[in-house]
Amino acid sequence: MLFPSVNTQKSWLVFVLIILVALNLFFNYSFQGSLEDRAKWLDSLFGRTLYPVQWVFNQSEEGIRSSGAKVGRLWSADKENQELKNKIALLELRVHDFEEVKGENARLQELLGFRPEPKRSFIPTRIVGRDVSQFFRTVEIDRGFEDGIEPGMAVVSPAGAVGRVLRTAPRSSSVLLISDINSKIEAIVQRSRTRVIVGGAIDGNLTLRFLPRRYDVRQGDEIVSTDLGGQFPPGIRVGVIVGLGEDPNLVLQSAELEPAVNFDSLEEVFVAKVATK
């Protein structure tokens, strides 16, 4: 029988569910468009509802973990304090040098008529959850649109580029990591200034996509973000090329990247926000 009997309510319910699932697949997940373009209001409904529960679990786990760690840290606090003081003194000297160079750079740019770079502020956030799927890579952060977070904003850590905001709720947001297979970001090779596209791979590493053979890339090259894509602040570390391979068609080459960020141990990240005048 092609259509379910009118007498069996359950069959009708299943029939309606299958139609809903088909529509959901059709509208949301053709995977042809970008992730942000997909309709996802119904899907995100449960996400928003379940966030407080997830937050409670995260807080209790953090509480237990940090209490144990605090006791351990007390033992080495004195030595670490001295080391940090020395490090701060060195960094203060370097910051002074950088400020000098930055000022000089700004003055020269003004003389040459360059437009000043947009000012960015960084919103500190904590990671409260991770993607439970084997195949996708996202993290949940504890700031949402009530804190000024918007989809598409870049997320970075002191080590390098992390990802970009995918969807927002009032007090939480999902961040698509750059290692996810849906992620594509523009970047440049620091040495040769060659423009490349960095994409995620299913095993959590990064790859350079659509890379012509004539491009000047070598093993060990550092890949950094560029503001050409309009997503990340320029100069943020993305990864290092650890392997190069040729495609059989001899037109393109492939490259494997080791991410600058260890996504497994991320705890705090910063959302880059372009300041509006």
Next chain:
Amino acid sequence: MIAGWVIWLCITSTWALPGKLSIPCTAIVLVFGALNWSFAEAAIYFFIMGFLFHAFSITPAAFYWVALFLVFFLTKIITYRLSIDNLVHMAIGVFLSALGLDFVQWFLLRSLVEIPVFRWATLGGIILSAIVQALISIIFARPLMSLVARK
């Protein structure tokens, strides 16, 4: 059972497991579902589970529904011929269902994204995840089996 599964997802989503290991324990729900639910009931429950899972992942809800129902269909057919009598049977069932669920998702993903999705590292993660889920099922098997027996 679904409520318990959601609580489990809430807990595990806050764990920073090494590598890309995830233990959603959906295979345990699948196996007990195969012993308890009809195809129509499963379709409805998986619909809810798909949307709930999407709260913890960017896995498309409908994509997950398709994967769940395919593996459920196979598991249900197998349970007509083979019975689950002890903890070892349970662990094997959960292990195979977890593998099946991941492979079906892998296969579906392959047809949806344009980049190659086969990596040996992923295979290791899938097998390890299935083993861990099988071990967890041993812990929860007795209360859940008594639930089945009562029904």
